[in-house]
Amino acid sequence: MASELRIEGLRAGYGGVQVLYDVDMHVRAGETVALLGTNGNGKSTVIKCVTGQLVPTAGRITAVIDGTEHDLVGLRAEEVVGLGIALVPEGRRLFPKLTVEENLHLGAFREAARPKLQQGLEFCFEVFPRLAERRKQLAGSMSGGEQQMLAIARALMTQPKMLIVDEPSVGLAPILVSKTIETIGELKKRLGLTVLMAEQNFQQAVRIADRGYVLVHGKIEMHAENAEELRNNQMVRKLYLGID
């Protein structure tokens, strides 16, 4: 059941602009790792490289899923999902003109997830009763918080071993940010997931993170081996996160 992720010497960019400089990270089996940093420091670029949406210029990305090692570089996004690595994308990327239920059904497209469609639905409706109430409603007509729930639920429908969450707090009211983060923490515990979460809301992210990396201008400036270290690191908080 061990699923982990290793990123070594990752370099990537868009056109001629280099964004990431030799990023090294790892997410051990069953951990929740937060990738922290403010806007424009390269968090989403790391996520895009891992999930097959962007081809890195150098470096290795290796995922171990259920004991089998996979080289993620060069895989297409759908192939990465096929391995059991689900992404909750920034901006949620739901299918706005399909219903909640149709969106969830689509989540179960992956070969391994199809037989578990019904179980998956029941699980999602139990975790998010709100989605059960709105199952016939179009995804695009729901509130931001409900859409975030649906995005997480859709990712869970793929029966992932590893969950990658990109900026879950964007566009949500503070109370919903807090709830979303808690839900991710709970789900991780219940499903035994390995979680990598990119987030700029430092205080919320460290509530559930086992470890954290701080990304500044495309470089890992700090690596905290535990949440306490992350929380107490005044230098990082002041200089890079701009909070006291």
Next chain:
Amino acid sequence: MYVTWDLMANAIVAGILLGGFYAAVAVGVTIAFGMLDIVNIAHPAVMMIGAFLAYLALNTFGIDPMITMVILAGVGLAIGPFLYRGYHALIEKRGDESLQGLAFFFGILFIVEIGLVMTFGVDYRALELSYLSKTFELGAVSIPARMLIPFVVAMIMCGLCYAYLFYTFTGRTILAVAQDVEAVRLIGADPQRSKSVAFSIAIATGLVAGVLLILIQPVEPSIGREFIGRAFAVCVLGGIASITGTVTAAMILGVAETLTASLIGPSWSPAISFGLLLLTLAFRPSGIFGR
């Protein structure tokens, strides 16, 4: 003019039957244009190929059109992926597909038309089959077999498309791919494959619709053009990407046309489809079943 209930009833039943055929024509447009944004105005050309192949099959090999249409559906599904790959490489990959695609398919339409003219000539061709000239009497309403058979086939075909799109995993990705291509990747599906499958279904329905057309009336190579306007009108009226909407809109158009033909005069009936199209765009741009 003296209008009787019998005349009205006959016109409405005939309209529903005709509407069924329109649904068969439009379902392919709904899938290609409504769901994939492929402006396939060459769809009627696909129909004409189907119609003339049915003619050829019956008169050269003695194959009944009912068998021909099943074979053609299979052929459409088999060659569709190659056609889509061609379209993707030539047009879609470069972007700006709406305008270039339009010109591309317009060209295809003419090439097919000329090809058919060169092969079969410009004369009208019809299928001579005894079972097509039968008529069923239902009280005062008469139902000709040449209308009833296409209606039944069309409903089965639309039903199959609906079931495939809403109840299979690949089918559902077709509904999704029009909305967000990248998000389709994130659920582990290949959007190119979804589009390819959908395009193939559209081609297959076009071929079958062509066979239905030659069951209904004699055809000549350029007759397909008459259906471009109707098919797109039905697609918009029904609500761009909805199968149930397409079927309903096709029935409405069929009934409107036959009523106009019986009450005002047949020359007015083509104006109906564009009239309905304009009214839809003015009052309910998302169509009857638009989401």
